[in-house]
Amino acid sequence: MNLNKVDLNLFIVFDAIYSEANLTRAGQIVGITQPAVSNALARLRETFNDQLFVRTAQGMVPTPMAQNIIGPVRNALRLLRISVQESRTFNAREATKAYRISMTDMIESVLLPPLFQRLRRLAPSVSIESLLSKRRETTSELAAGRLDFAIDVPLNTDPQVRHVKLMEERYVCAVRVGHPLAKERLSLDEYLSLAHIQISSRRNGLGYVDLALGKLGQQRRVALRSQHYLMAGSVVQSTDMSMTVPERIARRHGLHYMALPVNDVPALESHLYWHESTDQDPANRWMREQLIELAEQINSQEKRLPRSVEHAALA
Incomplete structure (x- = not known):
């Protein structure tokens, strides 16, 4: 018995025959002709190597094999119907996704x-x-x-x-509250005098501010390169180091932050991506x-x- 390539429609016919005990009525329920029902039953008999249903005066009587598999078949069909229904609707309160x-x-x-x-x-x-x-x-x-x-x-x-923009945030220079250069405006020379933390998930490569500085023939001193904003914020809070980060990060860490003394640093955009399928x-x-x-x-x-x-x- 090989169930790997069984047409699921055959099990729908099997369930209908079991319920109606009549090939004609089973076909009416499923929406196919009586000869098509007979053909489906023949394929099922070949698959299971069993008669499955025996014709009697009382109708099509299930064999022990049919009685044994009707429960799992109906359960599988029920789960399939639920899956199809859930693919068309989404009940957030009951979802477990x-x-x-x-x-x-x-x-x-x-x-x-x-x-x-x-x-x-x-x-x-x-x-x-x-x-x-x-x-x-x-x-x-x-x-x-x-x-x-x-x-x-x-x-x-x-x-x-597909994608849509979720957020856009300007970059700022963040230092600890009480830092010697914590003020309203920061000059380029003062910015370059700082020890910087660069946050990037990549092993190497320049950030937006480094590219803007490069156009001016300038380069900042990166003393620490890290993957994580949380750790970097903690270092800035306890040292005189600085980090150039989206404004909301500086705010959430309770840091003093100032506008960058460099033009042409684009805002950080965050986009939501999903596949069209x-x-x-x-x-x-x-x-x-x-x-x-x-x-x-x-x-x-x-x-x-x-x-x-x-x-x-x-x-």
Whole structure:
């Protein structure tokens, strides 16, 4: 008996014959002719090497083999119907889906706390797997379904990858409160005199500010290169080092921050990416809506905050 290549429609016919004990009525329920039902039954008999149903005056009577498999067959069909239904609708309150999202620790710190507050209210059994995928692998990971979403800077992705901008943030120079150069404005010479922390997930390579400095024939001194904003913020709080980071990171660490004395440093954009194959998937669409709405709320809230932590403390 080989079930690997059995047409699932045969089991639908099997269930109908078992319920109706009549080939004609089974065909009417399934929506096929009586000869088609007979053909399906013949294929099932060959697959199971058993008659499955015996014709009697009382109708088609199931054999012991048929009686043994009707339960698993009906359970499998029920699960299939549920899966099909869930692929068309998404009930957030009852969903148990685990979403896999590639994001940096900065995005984690900004999005995950308020996201879980929302999930606790709207989708208590939904879970999140946060990881950091290599940028060159983002497209293939999304296409293969190993990722549901990626949140990252603008990427050169395949046309089949959809995206929308979630957040945009200007870069600032952040130092500890009380730092000798903590003031309203910072000159280029003062900026270059600082020991800098560069935060990057890559092993090497220049950041936006380094490219802008290069156009001026200048170079900053990077004393520490790190993958993580959380650790870098702790170092800045306890030393005279500085870091050039998105404004919200400086604010969240309670640091004094100043506008960069360098032009042409583009704002940091964070985009939400997903594969077009999931564009109409209700579960994917629901989470996209949550992330986009949440980002809009965060952006709106932070626009109302003071531009300087030190100024806020004095207010």
